[in-house]
Amino acid sequence: PQKMAEQMRMRREPLMKENGARLMAEIVAPKLVSPHATPEVVERLKDSLAAVHVPSYIKALETVAGYNDFPPYGSITVPVLIVNGMDDPLAPPHMAEHMEREIPDSRRVMIPDCGHLSNMEKPEEFNQALLAFLLPGKEKS
Numbered sequence: 001p002q003k004m005a006e007q008m009r010m011r012r013e014p015l016m017k018e019n020g021a022r023l024m025a026e027i028v029a030p031k032l033v034s035p036h037a038t039p040e041v042v043e044r045l046k047d048s049l050a051a052v053h054v055p056s057y058i059k060a061l062e063t064v065a066g067y068n069d070f071p072p073y074g075s076i077t078v079p080v081l082i083v084n085g086m087d088d089p090l091a092p093p094h095m096a097e098h099m100e101r102e103i104p105d106s107r108r109v110m111i112p113d114c115g116h117l118s119n120m121e122k123p124e125e126f127n128q129a130l131l132a133f134l135l136p137g138k139e140k141s
Contacts (some may be wrong), residue, residue, distance in 0.1 A: 007090070008065050015054050025049035034087035036113035037121050045120060073102035081105040081133040083126060085114030107133060 010031070014023035025046040033042055076131045080103045084096035093110060100108040109129040111118045131138065 001141060008061055012112065017056060021052050021054055021057070022046075022050040031089060032116045033121055034085060034113050034115040036087070037115060041121050045117060073099060076103050076106075078105070079128065079133075082106055082108040083118055083129050084108065084110050084113045085116060085118045085121065086110055087114060088110055088116045090116045101102070 011024050011028055014020050014027055017023055025048075028047055028136050029042055029045040031046065080099075082096050082099050082103075084091060084093055086093060088096075094107050096110065111122050111125045111129070114121045114125070
């Protein structure tokens, strides 16, 4: 709860100012990626975050922060792929490990030198994991 409140504050405060989305992007983007992320990845993430529709983004943040009625992981009855960056500050590896233990038909892929946005930081590894999950036996070798 405290970590979520800090994440909310870190995003919301700059959004209320002029050029708020760009300010929020400058603050948040470096905290979402691995220390190994390239400057190009960080800039692309900043641009992506800066392009958000501020009122919708605030509503989405409030919804995520206020939602705590998650069903037990054990009740999930479909196959689940858990892709996690080893340096993910929002969903650290221990959270992914817990999910994998609790979700009956789950598979966890840990991507080294990667933060919260593995699809941006390590697109090849992310796509490989996704293809292997969605198309078993058809993934790129």
